[in-house]
Amino acid sequence: MRSLDNPMILREIILDHYEYPRNRGLTDDKDYIKINMNSETCIDDIDIQVKIEDGVIKDFRFDGEACAISTASTSILSELIKGKTLEEAKYIIEQYNNMIYEREYDEEILEEAIAFKNTSKQANRIKCATLGWNGLSQIIDEQKVGEPHD
Amino acid sequence: MLDVEQVRKDFPMLSVSMHDHPLIYLDNGATTLKPQSVIQAICEYLSSYSANAHRGDYDLSHRVDETFENVRQKVANFIHAPKKENIVFTYGASDSLNLVAYGYGLTHLQEDDEIILSFQEHASNTLPWFDVSRQKGCRIQYVTLDQDGQITLEHIKETINEHTKIIAISHISNVLGYLNPIKEICQYAHQKGIIVVVDGAQSVPHMPVDVEELDCDFLAFSAHKMCGPTGVGILYGKLNLLEETSPTRLGGGSNSRYYKDGQVTLKKVPAKFEAGTPNIEGVIGLGSAIDYLTQLSMKEIHEYELSLRRYAVDQLLQLDNVIVYNPDAQGPIAFNIKGVFSQDAASLFNTYGIAIRAGHHCAKLLDNYLETNTTCRASLYFYNTREEIDQFIEICKKGDDFLDAFFG
Numbered sequence: 001m002r003s004l005d006n007p008m009i010l011r012e013i014i015l016d017h018y019e020y021p022r023n024r025g026l027t028d029d030k031d032y033i034k035i036n037m038n039s040e041t042c043i044d045d046i047d048i049q050v051k052i053e054d055g056v057i058k059d060f061r062f063d064g065e066a067c068a069i070s071t072a073s074t075s076i077l078s079e080l081i082k083g084k085t086l087e088e089a090k091y092i093i094e095q096y097n098n099m100i101y102e103r104e105y106d107e108e109i110l111e112e113a114i115a116f117k118n119t120s121k122q123a124n125r126i127k128c129a130t131l132g133w134n135g136l137s138q139i140i141d142e143q144k145v146g147e148p149h150d
Numbered sequence: 151m152l153d154v155e156q157v158r159k160d161f162p163m164l165s166v167s168m169h170d171h172p173l174i175y176l177d178n179g180a181t182t183l184k185p186q187s188v189i190q191a192i193c194e195y196l197s198s199y200s201a202n203a204h205r206g207d208y209d210l211s212h213r214v215d216e217t218f219e220n221v222r223q224k225v226a227n228f229i230h231a232p233k234k235e236n237i238v239f240t241y242g243a244s245d246s247l248n249l250v251a252y253g254y255g256l257t258h259l260q261e262d263d264e265i266i267l268s269f270q271e272h273a274s275n276t277l278p279w280f281d282v283s284r285q286k287g288c289r290i291q292y293v294t295l296d297q298d299g300q301i302t303l304e305h306i307k308e309t310i311n312e313h314t315k316i317i318a319i320s321h322i323s324n325v326l327g328y329l330n331p332i333k334e335i336c337q338y339a340h341q342k343g344i345i346v347v348v349d350g351a352q353s354v355p356h357m358p359v360d361v362e363e364l365d366c367d368f369l370a371f372s373a374h375k376m377c378g379p380t381g382v383g384i385l386y387g388k389l390n391l392l393e394e395t396s397p398t399r400l401g402g403g404s405n406s407r408y409y410k411d412g413q414v415t416l417k418k419v420p421a422k423f424e425a426g427t428p429n430i431e432g433v434i435g436l437g438s439a440i441d442y443l444t445q446l447s448m449k450e451i452h453e454y455e456l457s458l459r460r461y462a463v464d465q466l467l468q469l470d471n472v473i474v475y476n477p478d479a480q481g482p483i484a485f486n487i488k489g490v491f492s493q494d495a496a497s498l499f500n501t502y503g504i505a506i507r508a509g510h511h512c513a514k515l516l517d518n519y520l521e522t523n524t525t526c527r528a529s530l531y532f533y534n535t536r537e538e539i540d541q542f543i544e545i546c547k548k549g550d551d552f553l554d555a556f557f558g
């Protein structure tokens with residue numbers, strides 16, 4: 001069995017990011033764009049801060065009250081997209097959503113995020129596994145609107 | 151004695167499975183399952199005497215009228231209201247509470263008046279009062295809870311002052327599940343001319359309720375939490391107060407006359423509140439639910455549930471990894487598995503076919519008190535069994551494996 005398919009390993013990845021979330025804790029720095037994500041149907045409630053410079057994600061921070069699935073998936077996201085351009089980040093998010101919604105996806109690029117590939121079997125957890133990802137996606141989309149079109 | 155095995159056969163939902171396990175439904179605080187007789191009563195209306203109420207001059211419509219008004223009488227009997235005119239049909243407990251807040255509160259409260267609420271109140275008994283008091287320049291006061299989170303008459307007395315006009319409080323809280331001393335509160339409040347609004351959404355389905363004995367001024371509850379369909383609520387009110395209450399929706403069926411200059415003569419209570427075609431099949435289903443509960447006996451339902459709850463709590467208290475927030479209450483059991491976020495716990499139960507809820511339970515103010523932001527809630531009904539509780543306890547023991555649920 002490939003290690004990618006071993007539920008024990010995937011479980012370890014999630015547990016590790018839940019117990020030791022990366023990039024957790026917010027900053028007062030005004031250069032960060034902030035968004036609050038609290039899903040209407042569940043109780044997760046997280047704040048996300050992103051610092052974007054010259055179209056590159058320089059930093060990603062988050063904090064809040066959230067379950068293991070949304071905490072770990074946001075933590076993994078934070079590591080994946082740091083230093084990526086907005087285009088690259090968009091591609092990664094798209095691949096992640098493809099995986100979550102059982103479409104063809106680029107496994108390589110998702111790295112540890114593939115720990116969530118079984119989410120579709122737990123339909124009530126999709127909202128948890130995508131909360132942070134949707135937050136970043138919203139921030140990126142808003143960036144686009146603000147850009148000059150010339 | 152309640153014959154639970156027999157009772158269970160009346161509920162088609164109890165043979166459904168969830169996540170490949172037989173369903174164990176412990177989310178009765180959210181809504182209850184429906185017995186076949188209720189389903190049949192609704193189907194019968196839809197398939198053999200469908201017509202509007204209060205409108206037609208033909209046989210079918212007459213039958214609808216009779217059945218519909220009959221349910222009003224059944225509700226009155228069920229809660230020991232003096233007359234069927236005390237009973238207003240609404241679209242749910244939330245709708246009933248909104249009717250009191252906007253129809254009575256908004257028209258009677260004045261600047262500087264105070265409304266007493268508790269931290270246990272459901273959003274539906276909190277937000278309308280926030281809005282009304284904002285509009286009228288009133289203040290909200292919260293009654294202090296004692297150590298266990300209970301409301302006592304003493305605390306109510308401390309919170310009352312000469313500005314207090316309304317106390318709006320649940321009979322049984324949907325989070326902490328304590329039975330509040332409504333009768334004593336009403337007695338005291340009435341001496342001071344204060345109106346008591348009772349949210350009975352979690353009490354009326356589970357125990358005998360007698361509004362004359364409680365002497366409450368208003369009582370709100372929902373059909374769907376007592377074996378009836380969704381979309382029907384009840385507001386009981388004392389007649390003089392209902393007469394003083396303004397309808398919050400106007401339209402067909404609630405007026406007797408109106409003229410082009412804008413003059414309107416409203417019908418009497420309760421018709422003046424019931425503009426528009428009501429949820430007829432819903433009300434008919436409610437009537438059938440009341441028949442069902444009455445035939446089982448509310449007293450026996452209550453006793454059975456209390457003993458089942460005790461059975462569950464006693465086992466939970468023996469588990470080192472579980473915290474129970476309200477062991478000695480009556481209603482829902484509020485608990486957490488240590489170190490497991492409530493949503494993750496609910497997910498774990500789900501994989502074993504057990505429906506419980508995680509969250510704030512629409513009582514976000516309570517967080518301050520419990521020192522935890524979210525809890526799991528298991529809420530029982532008379533069709534739950536000790537065997538179901540045993541299985542629920544087994545899953546509590548597995549708490550640490552909550553991530554298995556994600557891969558299960």
Ligand SMILES: Cc1ncc(COP(=O)(O)O)c(C=O)c1O
Nearest residue numbers: 242243244272274324349351372
């Ligand atoms: C105590 C309490 N009050 C009010 C409500 C609102 O009832 P409904 O959603 O049927 O309007 C509920 C139901 O969740 C409740 O538990």
